[in-house]
Amino acid sequence: MDNIEYKDIHAFGRDELERLFMSVEWSSGHYPDKLVEAMKNYETVYSAWDGDRLVGMICAMDDGVMTAYVHYLLVDPDYQHHGIGRRLVEMTKEKYKDYLRILLVAYEDGIKFYESCGFSRSDHGFPMYITELWT
Structure with a gap:
């Protein structure tokens, strides 16, 4: 996958976001118009492209000085295990x-992937959420 191009952009089409998010079966993909708007609001959005096909992305929010939070990391299953997510x-x-x-x-x-990228599990925190996206 030497032809993958990485971009630092925030403008995406609804169809390309819907296709990528649905390829990994994430419920956010059912809301492509909201995803288009969300991408504009993230501090950091890096994307991976095979020609004009969006094949991966990572999105992060931050407080400007201390903490960044990775909200999305997804890679099209046809492109996984080729170093794109890494x-x-x-x-x-x-x-x-x-x-x-x-x-x-x-x-x-x-978990194993993130650990291989240098992340560690927290012994004193638990992910929690409220969601309206379950379909």
Whole structure:
């Protein structure tokens, strides 16, 4: 996958976001218009492209000095295991290298990946949420 291009942009089409989010079966993909708006509001959005096909992205929020929170990291299943997710994480770690912490919530099947990228599990925190996105 040497032809992957990485971009630092915030403007995306609804169809490309819907396709990517649905490819990993994330319920956010059912709301492509909201995703278009959300991407404009993130502090950090790095995306991976194979030609004009959006194949991966990472989105983060931060407080400007201490803490960054990775909200989304997703890679199209057809493009997984080729270093795309790792490259997106590395780009994000580089941007926030002077911050005190980068946080994320990992699903169980992603824990080993995030650990291989330098993240560790918290012994005293638990992810919690309120959502209206369940379909």
